[in-house]
Amino acid sequence: MTDLKTIRVAGQPITYQDQGPADAPVVVLLSGWCHDHQLFDQLVPRLADDLRVLCVDWRGHGEDRSPVDDFGYAEQAGDTLAVLDALHVDRFLPVSHSHGGWANLEIAERTGTARVPRLIVVDWLMTPPSPEFSAGLAAIQDPDRWTDARQDLYDVWLNGHRHERVQRHLDEEMSGFGFEMWARSCRVIADAYAEFGSPLQRMAGLSEHRPIKHLFSQPTTRSYEQAHIDFQSEHPWFEYRTLDGPTHFPTLESPDKVASEIRAYIET
Numbered sequence: 349m350t351d352l353k354t355i356r357v358a359g360q361p362i363t364y365q366d367q368g369p370a371d372a373p374v375v376v377l378l379s380g381w382c383h384d385h386q387l388f389d390q391l392v393p394r395l396a397d398d399l400r401v402l403c404v405d406w407r408g409h410g411e412d413r414s415p416v417d418d419f420g421y422a423e424q425a426g427d428t429l430a431v432l433d434a435l436h437v438d439r440f441l442p443v444s445h446s447h448g449g450w451a452n453l454e455i456a457e458r459t460g461t462a463r464v465p466r467l468i469v470v471d472w473l474m475t476p477p478s479p480e481f482s483a484g485l486a487a488i489q490d491p492d493r494w495t496d497a498r499q500d501l502y503d504v505w506l507n508g509h510r511h512e513r514v515q516r517h518l519d520e521e522m523s524g525f526g527f528e529m530w531a532r533s534c535r536v537i538a539d540a541y542a543e544f545g546s547p548l549q550r551m552a553g554l555s556e557h558r559p560i561k562h563l564f565s566q567p568t569t570r571s572y573e574q575a576h577i578d579f580q581s582e583h584p585w586f587e588y589r590t591l592d593g594p595t596h597f598p599t600l601e602s603p604d605k606v607a608s609e610i611r612a613y614i615e616t
Contacts (some may be wrong), residue, residue: 351383352411353379357430358423362411365403368396374437374613377403377599378428381526381533382515383516384409387445390513393605398615402437403426406451408529411537412462415528420536424451425458428462441614443468445599447533450540451552456558458578466559468613469547470606471566471596475575476546477538505596508565513600533535548586549578557585559616565593 354361375395379387385403406424408416417439429452432440437549442450442464447470453541456464473481487497502518544550551560562576576588593602 354411355431355434359381359426360416360427361410361412362407362427362542363405363412365392366401366402366435367392367398369398370400370474372398372400373439374400374402375614376428376432376437376440377401378424378442378444378448378452379406379409380448381401381406381411381537382522382529383445386521387517387597388599390603391606394603395610399611402432402435402440403527404431409525413525418532419516421450421454423538424448424535425454425609428455429458439465441610442467442594443464443470443472443610446472446542446596447537449547450537450550453547455556456556457554461556461558462557463549466561466613468561468563470562471564471598472562473567474547474548474562474564474579477541477574479545482538482541482577485538487609488534491527491531494530498530499522505566507594507596509594511601514595514597517597517600534557541582547607548575552579552583559585559587561609561613562586562588563591563598563606564588564596565591566596606612 352363352365354363361572367378377388377391384405388403392403407419407427426461442452442455449472451469456467484497484500487493516538544553580586580588590604591598591605595601598606
């Protein structure tokens with residue numbers, strides 16, 4: 349992936365990539381925290397022949413990694429929309445990974461269904477956080493415990509599997525972010541769960557409902573899938589697909605499956 353570009357939004361340099369035909373349907377790829385556009389380097393080539401694919405890095409996550417003032421999902425949504433406005437992008441399909449979903453739903457809330465008629469979230473913890481997950485978020489905010497707690501997360505995400513591209517993503521790309529950004533990410537994530545209860549509840553609370561699809565590989569428990577089934581039965585605009593991948597990173601280890609789901613959603 350090449351052709352990184354930068355635009356200044358509210359004084360912050362925001363890096364983005366713009367691939368594919370300019371007049372094609374637009375897909376906007378949004379990473380989770382402490383990732384950048386490299387999370388999608390296996391996915392973009394599978395989409396960009398006939399779709400316009402934009403990858404927008406969060407502030408402090410792009411080429412310029414200088415310290416930034418505090419921010420959260422609201423600023424992430426605002427920065428992304430500012431980039432799209434500058435590029436004169438109107439209608440688009442946002443696809444987010446993990447806790448980039450909070451910004452994705454905020455974008456949906458701000459734009460309405462005319463501009464974002466549907467959206468996709470990928471491998472996002474849809475249910476209220478477990479005590480263990482909450483404790484991990486707190487530990488990563490502790491400067492004395494954060495690296496061990498981050499490794500615990502890595503171990504959960506790898507799920508006992510060795511995938512070369514995913515391992516490099518963890519060891520080099522995600523680990524390239526320091527304590528400040530990791531601590532901020534965990535605080536923002538914890539605060540979002542406290543504010544909304546869960547992503548499912550946030551979706552239900554959108555002022556305009558629209559089709560939303562969740563693609564995921566983790567967790568693999570029956571109770572987690574049952575939560576999706578129960579939510580879908582009450583909210584017919586929601587659907588999900590289990591990808592049966594080994595890790596938390598379907599865009600890296602199952603890009604063909606993710607690309608197929610995106611294409612099907614756009615064609616629908």
